[in-house]
Amino acid sequence: MDLNQLVKGKDGDKEFLLGNEATVRGAIEAGVSIAATYPGTPTSEIGNIFSVLAKDAGIFFEFSINEKVAMEVGASSSASGLKTLVFMKHVGLNVASDSFMSAVYTGTPGGMVVLVADEPSMFSSQNEQDTRNYARLANCPVLEPSNPQEIKDMMKYGYELSREFSIPVIIRTTTRVSHMRGVVEFEDISDEEVFENSNNNNQHLQRDSSPVHWKKGFFKKNKQQFVPVPQNAGIMHEKLIAKMIDINKVSNSSKLNTVFEFNNSGNKRKLGLIAGGSAFNYAYDVINGDNLEMDILKLGFTYPFPKNLVLDFVKDLDGIIVVEEVDPIVEKEILVILGEAGLNIPVYGKINGTFPMPYEYNCNIVRDSINKIINENGNDLDNSKELELNKDLTNLKNNLPDRLPTLCAGCSHRATYFGVRRAMDEMGIANEDLIFSSDIGCYTLGISPPYETTDYLLSMGASIGDACGFSAGTNQYIVSFIGDSTFFHGGIPQLINGVHNKHRFVVTVLDNRTTGMTGGQPHPGLPVDGMGDFAPEISIEKIAKASECEFVETINPMLLKQTVDTYKRALKHDGVAVIIAKHPCTLIKGLKRKKPMTINQDKCNNCKICIDKLACPAISVVNEKVIIDHLVCKGCAVCVQVCDERAIVGKKN
């Protein structure tokens, strides 16, 4: 598909879109003016697309320094009358939550959608928290799409709802919805103006040196609405509660909550199933495919919980099946409804053990779980036949080599890790006497042998905060690793904390000049912004020096001797030492390709240091000989410096 179709596409056009692409089309159709994010799987593609299309779509887009700032950008520009979109992965909302809680109090008159993608099964995340809990914590409405078409449609509806009630709206997706591709039918693009109250007040304020490509709003002052100091906040909370009661009337009659009838007219035990999001898809395919006589209530507008509508669905049932991923939230809501109504109907979900608590579902899990309920009644579902492989193939399958993600050939993190390990050896520091506190990024892959440079991990930026605690709490050496983007995101207060509170540790900023793990987005340390324009480049070295670090050195980690020497001095430093290991990520486009390396087999003594200690994917052992795959090798020459026999040399043509 040509991405430009997301801007140019007309009413009735159909495209095969990724959920994240449908998000962008939804934003464009709704007339969004401002979009902000910090990249995180599984939402990263949304930002990547905005960074290409924002100008053509009349949208201001930024990669914010972190999710909290993105939330603030969205909230305040919405307070200025604009439709705004903030999007992030589930754990991003933890970072943004402080301002999010207040934005629900102040309201968002222009309209704001907060799209949050949860990650059941944690494909690229540190936990599987459930964003629907935040909706309850903050008092914020939630829509849950099941596929790309619904994402687009709910984006549009989300802005209607948000503007009508002046409240942020969460769109909760999961990986399987954000990364599902399906046919999406377009509608026309809104030509609606900014929120009426803030319109037409801008004429006398043309302060931009050149006209910008997006609409501007106007912030109309109102302390009672926008300043939650104690005397205002109480009133705001009361208003919010009243708002949510009104919105509950909307959710109770919403078309997003619909019943799929499956011929539930027999005179046996009457079961009904309730599901939303991705879980609905699995449940639907099982009930439809297995011809089960069981109606499904699909919930799309899930908070404020549509109590009346759900009560209507369940009141004549003999059993209620709840299919939801991550936490048993709908299940608890239903138990409350049954309690209030004095109904005694069994509820089959996670709480009573019918469905598994952790990890994402699929049709097989849902079928097996429903089987347990139907078995109570003596009926068994016809399950698909297992395929029996013969002994040889079973053996082969059970002993397949793992294929785990690894640091790329030519990745500078590998050189840094090798360097710090060698410095430890030369200083006689035992592995157990040095703690590696790591952070969120490609470099977390250092957890694997032979590097094993990840001993402790909490969250974005925490490697430095954790180092403060280890410094206060132990006498061990401490080396923390944090990426450049992650340093900006959440490492700066921690660094200042470390210096001010006189802790002692070594911080390594792995400055690979991009946000690597999520696919190469810019960050404040680069001279380019989210829309591809020039931007001031913020120096990590200057931040460290301004934070009164006495040891700040920038190195090229690929020069091993220097790397080892710098770590040795840093580990002796009494205080916070900052090493900035600066070398561009090998995946950055347009980098000059260097000549690959090769092994002089006459000199190689098969010591395998390059294999055992460096573990570069380009180097392997074939027929008892160490070889370098010239297609994989990036010519970084770190292996040349590792080889004591000088057996590794540049490949001649």
Next chain:
Amino acid sequence: MLNKENSYNIYICGVGGQGIIKTSVIIGEAAMNEGYEVILSEIHGMSQRGGVVSTELKLGGYKSSVIEKNNADIILAFEPIEAVRALDKANEDTKIVFNTSPIIPSTLNQFNQNYPDVKEIVSNLNENFNFVYPVEAEKLAIEAGSLLALNMVLLGATVAHEGFPISKEAIIKAMKNNLNSKFHEMNLDAIEKGYNSVID
């Protein structure tokens, strides 16, 4: 077990960087243009650092994008051991199309593991399945002009199979809509080479 008319499940797997997602999008778009209800599941992120990548394409009015156990009509593996790793999706009638050139995992030495013999993989698969199609995709891609055309060779080989619901013409049209026009000729050649390797 879903027994639906027009249902066709395609499981595609291999190693990050082989063009698996692009290939899947091309098939999906072609299916859409031929009037099928189609959905595709992709996994991005961590898996792109040399890890396993898989996509699941489902035609025929499904809502869930994940193929059930033993329910793939065809498995297209870009790498031999990845074909074996995917066998939970297979039943005895599943067609197994795979590239015979291994990509050796870089962690083999760290974990003290061995890469199995490809001939052994082929003979084991043949003993268990009725439709096993090893494709020398690397060789054919280089003949077409570049190793980068590997995914189009495998796509061509997939389309050639009896029962594959989407026409070659629709696939070629979708390929042109998704790949740089500079390489259309090479990729077209690659599709044909893959196609003919099965038909001949």
